[in-house]
Amino acid sequence: MKADRDDAPTHFRPSARRSNGSTWIVASFLGSILTVGMLYTLSALYMHDVADQILNGQKSKQAPIAEITRSAPAEKDWDKIVEEVARRSSETERTSQSTQIQQPKQTEYNAATYLPAHAVNVIPATRAHQVRETAKSADKVRVTIIEQSPSMKDRACWPHKEGSIERRNCRSAVGLSHRD
Numbered sequence: 001m002k003a004d005r006d007d008a009p010t011h012f013r014p015s016a017r018r019s020n021g022s023t024w025i026v027a028s029f030l031g032s033i034l035t036v037g038m039l040y041t042l043s044a045l046y047m048h049d050v051a052d053q054i055l056n057g058q059k060s061k062q063a064p065i066a067e068i069t070r071s072a073p074a075e076k077d078w079d080k081i082v083e084e085v086a087r088r089s090s091e092t093e094r095t096s097q098s099t100q101i102q103q104p105k106q107t108e109y110n111a112a113t114y115l116p117a118h119a120v121n122v123i124p125a126t127r128a129h130q131v132r133e134t135a136k137s138a139d140k141v142r143v144t145i146i147e148q149s150p151s152m153k154d155r156a157c158w159p160h161k162e163g164s165i166e167r168r169n170c171r172s173a174v175g176l177s178h179r180d
Helices: 021-056 078-099 152-156 165-177
Strands: none
Touching: 152 165
């Protein structure tokens, strides 16, 4: 049995108006005009309120979220601090001058006047801590050999192939009843 298009209710029938692409274009255009108009109106109202606040001199002061306070600086005796820094720097200069031996610069370079330069990053060698090993005499060491027998799992499950499911099941069953 076949039905005609006219037999269907009107809300199920396709209409030419719904399938037309121009209706989507017109609806999109009207929606965008409405949206732009609303944004313009709201921004004008907001700017009007801001302008009123500026003209009236009212500034909206918001409450601070957190207040940062600094403690009063401790009284420092800067003269003592400067003298201490100067004393430290003079001590380091004295120690660096005493460690360096002033040698004249080499200006002539030939085999007779060759002076090898010393390495800068050399750490002085110190004796390493020697570990004393106590030697064990051969007569104190005893070796005991114990015969090792295969476990019950290996003795009971030897006919099954290595890695097979049967062997695993066998070993688990034997392992529950016999503990080596």
